[in-house]
Amino acid sequence: MFRFLLFPFAVLFDLVTSIRNSLYERGYKPSASFDLPVISVGNLAVGGTGKTPMIEYLIRLLSKHYKIATLSRGYGRETSGIRIAANTDSASTIGDEPFQLYRKFGESVKVCVGEERALAIPFIIDQAEETEVILLDDSFQHRKVKPSFQVVLTDYNNLFTKDWLMPVGRLRESRRGIDRADVVVVTKCPPELGNEEMLEIEKSIRQYTSKPVFFSVIRYGDPVAINTYSKIDERVILVTGIANHKPIEDYVAKHFKLIHHFLFPDHHSYTNEDLKKITAFAEKENAMVLTTEKDAAKLDSPPFAYAYDYIPFFYLPIQSEFLKNGKDFDEMVLSVVKQHVS
Structure with a gap:
């Protein structure tokens, strides 16, 4: 029902984008x-x-x-x-x-x-x-x-x-x-x-x-350590801020014991409050934190270095084939x- 109500806006969107594309093509x-x-x-x-x-x-x-x-x-x-x-x-x-x-x-x-x-x-x-x-x-x-x-x-x-x-x-x-x-x-x-x-x-x-x-x-490749930890644990806390989390969640659930998934919006800017919640939960569950390469690019930064002293953080490298x-x-x-x- 809700989609039906939005249909006129989709028609208008189609008109606008079609005109724009036509102007470029001509x-x-x-x-x-x-x-x-x-x-x-x-x-x-x-x-x-x-x-x-x-x-x-x-x-x-x-x-x-x-x-x-x-x-x-x-x-x-x-x-x-x-x-x-x-x-x-x-x-x-x-x-x-x-x-x-x-x-x-x-x-x-x-x-x-x-x-x-x-x-x-x-x-x-x-x-x-x-x-x-x-x-x-x-x-x-x-x-x-x-x-x-x-x-x-x-x-x-x-x-x-x-x-x-x-x-x-x-x-x-x-x-x-x-x-x-x-x-x-x-x-x-x-x-x-x-x-x-x-x-x-x-x-x-x-x-x-x-x-x-x-x-x-x-x-997916083998997990790569963000900090000095090298031992990979079976128990995993998954942290993602990506558009489609299902493939990595399915993969982690299949290859590890997935305890919890901290799910954030795509391109999420992590805060100290986020890290405190994640590390407290991981410490309580005695589990390692696993994230994506994209999220690791933001999590592996000096403001969050304190979290890596006692909690193992890893990311999963990926390749397209x-x-x-x-x-x-x-x-x-x-x-x-x-x-x-x-």
């Missing part, structure tokens, strides 16, 4: 193109579809041969404008996901943030002249830049084909928008996903685009980059 609104390859990773829906793991996948694929820069808005940061990450930065200055990338790849990749991507890209080219490829994070609806290659993600558990426009559902624009993609990747698939179900999903996507469809899965035809995806990306880089 050239009434300009889109900037650049000489160096710009690869965009985005989605149709709000919330987590695995964009950061896909950015990391592309970094690993391309950094063997090219100098990479990543560019995102830096959601949730306390600063504004264009910034290139340095060792003085933190999640509060560049955002949790960019800081996660910086912690993982360091100076080998230029991690940049900026609200206006069309202005940030020339800044990167000027300030980091060695850059050969730019990876745009969450930029599918940012039409002011025309990427060389568009990777669009859709969560297996929340396929865009079954979703609705906001505010009825989670879509930022009509399902028809997927046709701007160069490839569609169904993310967070169960590892045991069979060919028959893949074909059914691909068939549903084919109603909106003829572009190649790939399927990927999130692989293709279930099949991953080499085809790689070749498509590499081919686009080679066309631009001499």
Whole structure:
């Protein structure tokens, strides 16, 4: 009933976004193109579809041969404008996901943030002249830049084909928008996903685009200690501040004894009060704290160092992997980059 009442607003939202897209497609609104390859990773829906793991996948694929820069808005940061990450930065200055990338790849990749991507890209080219490829994070609806290659993600558990426009559902624009993609990747698939179900999903996507469809899965690594503790306990307190907590919760429940899940909103800014509650509960239950890489980027900071003296804190590293035809995806990306880089 509640969704039915919101339907007129979804129709209005569709009208507004369709007009906006039409203005860009007809050239009434300009889109900037650049000489160096710009690869965009985005989605149709709000919330987590695995964009950061896909950015990391592309970094690993391309950094063997090219100098990479990543560019995102830096959601949730306390600063504004264009910034290139340095060792003085933190999640509060560049955002949790960019800081996660910086912690993982360091100076080998230029991690940049900026609200206006069309202005940030020339800044990167000027300030980091060695850059050969730019990876745009969450930029599918940012039409002011025309990427060389568009990777669009859709969560297996929340396929865009079954979703609705906001505010009825989670879509930022009509399902028809997927046709701007160069490839569609169904993310967070169960590892045991069979060919028959893949074909059914691909068939549903084919109603909106003829572009190649790939399927990927999130692989969790062994827990990594945030503090000096090295012993991994079976008893776990899970702490997450992400858009979709179900996959990691299911994984932890399957591989550990999950005592409690402290569930925070996406991009949550942790406070001392949060840490006191978490550590008090973990101490009472004699359990270790396990969190995500994204949350670890914020929790592993000097203001919270006191908590690590007596409670073991770990995070679960993740990687995106293709279930099949991953080499085809790689070749498509590499081919686009080679066309631009001499």
